[in-house]
Amino acid sequence: MKFLVSYLKPFKWKMLVGFLIKVTGTVAELFLPLILTHILDNVIGTLDVKNVVFFGIVMIICAAAACGCNIVANRMAAKVSRDFSVKMRKDLFARTLYLSSADTDRFTIPSLESRITTDTYNVHNFVSMMQRMGVRAPILLIGGLGISFFMDARLALVMLATLPFIFVIVYSISRKGVPLYTKVQKSVDKMVRVVREDTQGIRVIKALSKNDYENRRYDEVNISLSKDERRAGTIMGSLPPIMTLLMNLGITGVVAMSAFTVESGASSPATVIAFIQYFTLISMAMMVISRIFVMYTKCAASANRIAEVLETPESFFVTEDDSEPNSESFISFENVSFSYLGRKNNLEDISVSVPKGGTLGIIGATGSGKSTFVKLLMRSYEANSGSVKINGRDITSYTREELTSMFGVALQNDFLYADTVEENIRFGRDITDEELIRGAKIAQAHDFIEELENGYSHILAPKGTNLSGGQRQRLLIARAVAARPDIIILDDSSSALDYKTDAALRKALSTELSGSTVITVAQRVSSVKNCDIILVLDNGRIIGKGTHDELLESCPEYREISDSQMGGAFVD
């Protein structure tokens, strides 16, 4: 709960003011029955109309004050919950984006998504409810306890004897509840995953007429979510009745006890009656408090899940390396090995060096480690052994900003979102309109963009589904080259381009961006054959390195690929 406390801290004064206003309102409202009793017991008997009207008006004033205070306090509470949630969700989202790839893999996207959405709502709900409901009940409780002690300390002690039991029960049930609600949230993750998968794969599902199968798959997670919620609800549902029972047994004890105290003359029957009245009030307050506890449990489970993300240690560290810039070996891998899961090496003993402005092509079978190479270069993952250097310095010596500002990246089936074409290319960077259009021209995207409705201001559908595969790829390439980065990575990003467009793209890259080092990951020899160095990867190892002509000589696998593609060129 440290997390919740630290996020509420900045609001403590506002909350205090709101609290005091709410207390004022509540007290004003509690005065109403007192005045009413006073009117009935003392005023009416005087047969003085003026007096009755006077106290009646006092009541109305109290009621108005209560109304006003409550409205103001509720509004203040809403404001605090708003600001609190804004901050919490903001931090959570920012932290989520800064998670390392390995951490993101560990949490999984659906889980991160439900943490940002349903978990923050749960916490938000609690914070808001607590401020609205959490005032009256404690006042009644404390006030009631105080008065009852004042009236008859001995009888009050009987009641007090129930408190330890209540405490123990609340504590143990809440402890049980948190893991139960954590499980509920995990089931929510699973449900979100199925819905997500379904919306993404709707074409395949429809093509194979798998509605029933998908419904069954969803039903499974739906049932288990319901089951988890039922289990949590059943356990937590026992809290209010148990608390009420204990309080009521306390009352019973007081009545029994009073038989003796009255007999001995220590208490008067009238006190006992009044005492029980207050006791009822206290037990009603207890009911509300127990409800707050139930909500708290749910909130605590969600808060833990949020805190888990927020408290994930920053795995990005920066080392010292003041080596001289080295443009001859601008990008260099030295004996790099890496494994995702720590079992089998996905890359093994990779060494390669590319000069500034040079071009590197990577080719190889699926699963040979091409994309992994790119991920290590961008430091999405850390190499297990060996070193990756850019411009003579180890990549771990660059700050995040330094590192990312060097790259322009187009990955296959990459990320386009519902915004304008212009914005999708610009991607939040400081890029002039000329640079942007230049980038689109290099990427061979300018012409088709111009033909779109509203041109560069055309709004894309979510994930860019209103564009064809080739158009999407060209937008991604435009994004990669627009800022004239030092290193351009095209990871299998021209596979949907026709032969002519691809060739034009290559040409534009070499003439317009001669200063940039270009890394091309591809499956077509034609895409890499003009590269200065071509790596042929197989099962994470380099099995060929050199120019196109050299490899034709030295690398039988490369020759095989090349032969197979000769005369079998690609069209769109």
Next chain:
Amino acid sequence: MTDKNTKPEKKNTKGILLRLGKYVFKQWPLFLSAIAFTLLSNQLSLLGPKYSGAAIDAIELSGGVDFAAVWENVAKMAVCYVASAILAYFLAVIMVHLSQRIVYTMRKELFEKLNTLPVGYFDTHPTGDIISRISYDIDTINSSLSHDLIQVMTSIYTVVGSFVFMWNISKPLILVFAFTIPASILFTRYRSKKVRPLFSERSKKLGELNGFAEEMLSGTRSIEAYGKQDVISDRFNKRNDEAMEAYYRAEYYGATLGPSVNFINNLSMSLIAMLGGILYMLSVGGEVEETSIFFITLGGVAQFVQYSRKFAGPINEFANILHEFQSAFSAAERVFRIIDEEPEPADVPDACEIEKVEGFVEVDDVSFGYTPEKTILKDVSVTAKPGQTVAIVGPTGAGKTTIINLLMRFYDVDSGEIRLEGIPAMKIKREDLRKAYTMVLQDTWLFHGTIFENIVYGRENATLDEVKAAAKAARIDKYIESLPEGYDTVLSDDGVNISKGQRQLITIARAFLSDAPMLILDEATSNVDSRTEIKIQEAMAELMKGRTCFVIAHRLSTIQNADTILVVLDGTVTEQGTHDELMRLGGFYSTLYNSQFT
């Protein structure tokens, strides 16, 4: 997409209430027992004070304490309270079950509805917003239904009961309510009308926020690659601010409701105290006859006040609950909007099942546009005889994938007709039509499950051996067998343990397994390296043998052998024929073909 925003607000509210009611009444055994348990449990807890009163009477005896009577009543008290607690617990359990059944049903209906929606719905609606509806909105409905509904139902009992008692005590005093109750109702209605749109806005904004979050989370790699976390965060914050501002506005205006109704109730209490006092004085002073309806005793005033408080309690509570109802309403509106969404149009009544498909497809003069303003395909005609391969060629964005969408009836043609075995596609049951095709797309789609489950998805009753054979044909068998868990390896979300190309091979294996008579390949091997692709080609050739195939490919060698090549430029078929015919024609195709040698 049908826009339902134009529906009149009032009708909507009633409709939603009715539909929510239906969900509840479907669980009527639980619902009725919940009400019964509530009443019973309340009644029992009322018995407690009665016995405690009796016990105190026994203590208060002038002749000293009657211990026997005290013990008896104390014991009765204890029994009542224990019984009441047990009932209350059962009630809680019933409520959990009731609300879970309702929520389960809603989620189920929503999801099953999703699967019947046309593909276009998913192309235009953010996934995150859909998820928000199925999780957050339904949750909101749940918390309101499970807690508030029963409370309202049972409080009606208290309200009616107290009213009857008050009626019997003094009719003139009831007149106070004739003033204050309409005031409450009018005020509530007035406020609700004002606040409703705010609550709708609040749900909508939350949905947008979730939509944005979902979209961005699926792009974390790019965001990271460009180091744009802060920029994206800023945009998220903007939406977050908006969403929370919408929340705040709803709360701000909603906050007046509870306290105001409370005030009106307190006002009536004050008025009753005053009026009651005056009436009592008149009665005592003899100005009012004992038989007159204005006559009242002191005890009468006291009792009336007691009942009026009981009467007001639930009304206050209800006003507070109304606040939560508002958000539940807006949430329900969003949920129902999906449930009411037009599904894919039903099959025509005389739609036939086709048992044996040879693979004879005619596309006859078809035109189509995703929006009425923009035609994508114009007058496209092509015929594929059983076993033939039709290759579709053209620049990106020319409408190639659209043809596939129409063949599969993901969208329906605007004019013209597609026929299968001579039967218009519109007259064939959609499911049968789709089952006639196997489809491999460029965007690979695998779900969270084992590799076996993902392959067998193509034909559910296939055996492990058949799955293995399919994997072998797709050249992925060796890789799968090299995994520690083999075919039982669970594919995790965007998992690191498997590359894009391997994912595509699995989808190809899935296609191999399905035994549909026709095949659609939409850049099916775009993620596969060419060495593997060549190996698959052989298997593909095997697969294509005897099947009618529609191929969008990027390798001229695949296209070259097609029976018909269709060149699509700007939505119209400009060239059509075999490779040789098109080469002779000397048009776009021949230029394209020759360009690879220059």
